[in-house]
Amino acid sequence: MSARTTVLDPAVRDAMVAFSAAAKKGLGDPGLAELLMIRASQINACAFCLDMHHDIAVxxxxxxxxxxxxxxxxxxxxxxxxxxERAALELTEAVTLLTEGSVPDETYARAAQHFSETELAHVLGVITVINSWNRLMVSRRIEPGGPAW
Incomplete structure (x- = not known):
C-alpha cells in the first residue's frame, strides 16, 4: 500500500491541531489523553497515529x-x-465503535463517575479528534513517520 498524494488543506490541518490542543488541555492529564488516542488508533488500525502517540506517551x-x-x-x-483510566478506555471503545450501536448508558455513567462534566467533555473531545485524525491518516495511507500534511 503506497501513500496517496492528497494534501491536507492548511485550514483543515490548523482546525484539527487546534481541536486536539483544546481537548487535551482541558483534560489536564496528558498521559490519559495519549492512552485514549493510542487505544482508538489501535481499533482504527492507524499506524501513523499509533507510532506518533506511542512516542509521545513514552x-x-x-x-x-x-x-x-x-x-x-x-x-x-x-x-x-x-x-x-478503565472508565475512559471503555468510553473510548464505545465512541470509536459507534457503527456497532450507541454508547451504552452504563458506559457513559461509569465515565461520569470519574470525571467532572467539563473533564468528560474533554475526554469526548480527545476521543472524537483522534478518530478524525485516524480517518484522515488511514484514508490517505500515511505510514508511520511519513509526512502528515
Missing part, C-alpha cells in the same frame, strides 16, 4: 511501555490501569 509523558503493550487488553490487565 518520551514526553514517561508512560510505562508495558502499559502501552497491554492497552488492547486493558480489561484483562488487572490493576495496571486505574478505575478512572
Amino acid at each position: 518520551a514526553k509523558n514517561g508512560e510505562n511501555p508495558e502499559r502501552i503493550a497491554l492497552l488492547s487488553a486493558w480489561r484483562e490487565a488487572g490493576t495496571l490501569f486505574s478505575e478512572r
